[in-house]
Amino acid sequence: DAGVIQSPRHEVTEMGQEVTLRCKPISGHNSLFWYRQTMMRGLELLIYFNNNVPIDDSGMPEDRFSAKMPNASFSTLKIQPSEPRDSAVYFCASSFRASELAKNIQYFGAGTRLSVL
Amino acid sequence: KNQVEQSPQSLIILEGKNCTLQCNYTVSPFSNLRWYKQDTGRGPVSLTIMTFSENTKSNGRYTATLDADTKQSSLHITASQLSDSASYICVVSALGGTYKYIFGTGTRLKVLA
Numbered sequence: 001d002a003g004v005i006q007s008p009r010h011e012v013t014e015m016g017q018e019v020t021l022r023c024k025p026i027s028g029h030n031s032l033f034w035y036r037q038t039m040m041r042g043l044e045l046l047i048y049f050n051n052n053v054p055i056d057d058s059g060m061p062e063d064r065f066s067a068k069m070p071n072a073s074f075s076t077l078k079i080q081p082s083e084p085r086d087s088a089v090y091f092c093a094s095s096f097r098a099s100e101l102a103k104n105i106q107y108f109g110a111g112t113r114l115s116v117l
Numbered sequence: 118k119n120q121v122e123q124s125p126q127s128l129i130i131l132e133g134k135n136c137t138l139q140c141n142y143t144v145s146p147f148s149n150l151r152w153y154k155q156d157t158g159r160g161p162v163s164l165t166i167m168t169f170s171e172n173t174k175s176n177g178r179y180t181a182t183l184d185a186d187t188k189q190s191s192l193h194i195t196a197s198q199l200s201d202s203a204s205y206i207c208v209v210s211a212l213g214g215t216y217k218y219i220f221g222t223g224t225r226l227k228v229l230a
Contacts, residue, residue, distance in 0.1 A: 106175075107163075109160050110160050115193050
């Protein structure tokens with residue numbers, strides 16, 4: 001398996017533009033996570049999907065952020081309009097959640113480094 | 118408030134030496150604790166996962182320990198190699214929210230030749 005695939009790897013855009021980040025989870029996984037990582041705050045969970053359904057989006061910073069998972073093999077994170085403070089590395093991770101108590105190992109993609117000028 | 122604190126923030130050691138990274142948490146009720154390794158420009162990779170009943174877990178030269186009573190964990194790296202240079206992140210999850218992981222800010226390790 002190729003692992004979790006994210007695209008693009010790098011994105012540079014101007015303030016006010018729409019940005020779309022893409023993620024292909026590992027085949028067979030039923031849970032998908034979007035994280036944001038900055039030097040100051042470390043890794044923060046933005047949203048969590050289980051079986052393609054958003055379970056918890058309380059980490060999404062503002063209405064400018066939205067995420068979709070139209071099927072088990074694809075998810076997007078969209079920022080519209082983008083702002084300089086959105087600059088960060090965005091990670092997608094997937095896992096197979098067998099139960100509440102299972103260890104549910106998360107596998108991370110390589111991330112998308114976003115710079116908003 | 119659920120928190121995970123790691124120390125030191127950064128560490129520089131010579132190749133071949135051992136080192137120990139610390140993680141203290143206040144997450145309750147505790148479900149499991151993970152250590153991740155994150156190379157520069159890459160996503161985190163799981164090293165070990167420990168539940169309440171596990172005191173130690175090894176993965177090659179990496180050995181994690183857990184003291185659930187004092188809510189402390191450590192990651193010991195034996196005979197360090199240049200490739201161990203990375204950030205090491207401690208992550209704790211609580212029962213009733215195993216999808217919600219509380220991340221530490223990591224320890225940045227640099228191994229010098």
